[in-house]
Amino acid sequence: MPIQYSFTCSCCGKTYEELPLCFGSKYPDYYFSIPEEEREKRVELYESLCVIDEQHFFHRGRITIPITDHDEDLLFNVWTSISKENFEIRNDLWNDPARVGHAPYFGWLQTIVPTYGDTLNIKTVARENEVGLIPSIEVIEEGHPLRLDQQNGISFETALEKVQQILKEWHREP
Numbered sequence: 001m002p003i004q005y006s007f008t009c010s011c012c013g014k015t016y017e018e019l020p021l022c023f024g025s026k027y028p029d030y031y032f033s034i035p036e037e038e039r040e041k042r043v044e045l046y047e048s049l050c051v052i053d054e055q056h057f058f059h060r061g062r063i064t065i066p067i068t069d070h071d072e073d074l075l076f077n078v079w080t081s082i083s084k085e086n087f088e089i090r091n092d093l094w095n096d097p098a099r100v101g102h103a104p105y106f107g108w109l110q111t112i113v114p115t116y117g118d119t120l121n122i123k124t125v126a127r128e129n130e131v132g133l134i135p136s137i138e139v140i141e142e143g144h145p146l147r148l149d150q151q152n153g154i155s156f157e158t159a160l161e162k163v164q165q166i167l168k169e170w171h172r173e174p
Contacts, residue, residue, distance in 0.1 A: 021067075021159070023166055024077025028058040028110035029120055048134050049087070050079065057087040058110055061126045061137035063146070066153035074159050078137055080107030080124050090128075099128045109139070114166045116146045 028050055034042055044051040048060040058079045065074040082090065086105045093099035104125035113119040122141035129136060139147040154162075 019072075019160075020163060020167070021072055022075040022077065023114065024060075024075075025079060025111045028079035028081075029112060030056060030058070030081075030110055049090075051087075055084075057082050057084055059087065059090060059105075059107075059126065059135070061135040063113065063137045063139065063150060065149050065159075067156055067159045068153040070156040070159065074154065074162065076111070076113050077134070078109060078111035078113060080109055080111075080126060080137060082107050082126070093128070095131055097131055100130055102128050104138070105135075109137075113146055114169060115162045116144075116149075119144075119146055122146070 027045070030052060031039070031043060031045070031050065034052060042053050050058040050060075052058075059082050060077060060079050063076040063078055065076070067073055082105055089102070090105070093102060104127045107124050107126060108121045109119050109124050110121075111119065122139060122144055125138050125140055126135035127138065139150050141147055
C-alpha cells in the first residue's frame, strides 16, 4: 500500500493529498509547429495516437523513473515518433492481448521532459503493454540523463526536487 504523503507546492502553496508523480503532454511537440488555424485540417489526434499531414506518425507512451527509496515511481507520459509501418502494426494489434510479445518499436522522443534538459529527438524504444495500457518507453540515447535515471533510479529527495521544479515551471506558464 502506498505511503500517504501530503505535498505542498513551494511556488503557490497549494497542498496536494498525494505527491504528484505523473506528468505529461497532451500533444507531440511537432503538433505545435502546425499553425493553430491549420490543426483541424492537418492533424488527426486521438488519445494515444497522432498523425500530422498523413506522413508524420506519433504514439503516446510512458517513461518510468524508479524512485529507489519510495514505493511509487516518477512517471512521464510522452510522445514518440513511429514509422508508418509500425503505426499500422500498432493499430492492428490495439485490442490483441498477444501484442505484449511484439518486438519494440524504435522512435524519437517528441516531448520535452521537464527537468531533463533537451529531450527532443532522443532515441527511444516502445514496448507494448497489455491491452488498455500505453507502451513503456525506454530511452536508449547513450549518456542522456533521462536514460541514466531510468536505468539507475533516483532518490525520493531528488524526485521531490524534480516535482517542485516542474510545478514551478507550470505556474510560470501563461
